[in-house]
Amino acid sequence: MTMNSEEFSITQATLSDLNQLRDLDRICFEKDQWPLLELVSVLILPGIVRLKVEIDGTMAGFIGGDYHKSEGIGWITTIGVRPEYRRRGIARALMVACEQIMNIPSIRLSVRRSNLEAQKLYADLGYKFFEVWNAYYSDGEDALIMEKINLKND
Ligand SMILES: CC(C)(COP(=O)(O)OP(=O)(O)OC[C@H]1O[C@@H](n2cnc3c(N)ncnc32)[C@H](O)[C@@H]1OP(=O)(O)O)[C@@H](O)C(=O)NCCC(=O)NCCS
Numbered sequence: 168m169t170m171n172s173e174e175f176s177i178t179q180a181t182l183s184d185l186n187q188l189r190d191l192d193r194i195c196f197e198k199d200q201w202p203l204l205e206l207v208s209v210l211i212l213p214g215i216v217r218l219k220v221e222i223d224g225t226m227a228g229f230i231g232g233d234y235h236k237s238e239g240i241g242w243i244t245t246i247g248v249r250p251e252y253r254r255r256g257i258a259r260a261l262m263v264a265c266e267q268i269m270n271i272p273s274i275r276l277s278v279r280r281s282n283l284e285a286q287k288l289y290a291d292l293g294y295k296f297f298e299v300w301n302a303y304y305s306d307g308e309d310a311l312i313m314e315k316i317n318l319k320n321d
Pocket residue numbers: 195196246247248249252253254255256257258259260277278279282283284285287288289291
């Protein structure tokens with residue numbers, strides 16, 4: 168699948184993107200880097216959405232989504248955009264593409280309580296506060312769980 172906007176296109180990531188994904192993860196998530204096994208898993212396991220935006224041979228952004236149609240709930244497990252490519256709508260486009268592929272009644276995600284930029288992105292896209300997971304992150308910060316109810320899914 169390829170989706171084009173004026174500046175970038177969204178394509179499926181594969182295992183050959185592992186090094187680029189590792190770099191992106193390191194740059195975007197100083198405090199919450201994924202272990203190598205999780206990075207490999209998001210690139211190879213079935214039932215996972217893995218979309219990237221590549222600009223000039225560099226992975227500018229990535230989104231991972233985990234969903235099980237039978238449960239009716241999908242989770243955005245990671246989204247990151249390299250600092251030099253932010254505020255161009257890449258994260259928004261990745262979220263919309265991921266939601267379209269999941270096509271599921273409820274989509275949820277976790278976000279640090281202090282991450283107001285990401286919360287703004289999600290709120291703009293229709294995600295609402297769902298619940299708090301106290302001290303979820305390794306440094307003790309709470310996770311806010313946000314949810315988007317998709318009334319139009321098949
Ligand atoms: C959060 C993140 C993914 C946003 O990526 P992005 O490509 O810059 O986001 P977009 O350009 O699609 O922004 C869409 C909207 O989100 C909001 N937003 C995004 N970044 C913002 C910021 N720094 N400050 C305020 N609002 C912001 C705005 O409403 C923005 O719309 P606008 O640019 O028209 O005002 C990116 O900053 C990032 O990778 N951060 C580090 C990793 C992270 O926190 N991931 C989320 C973990 S839960």
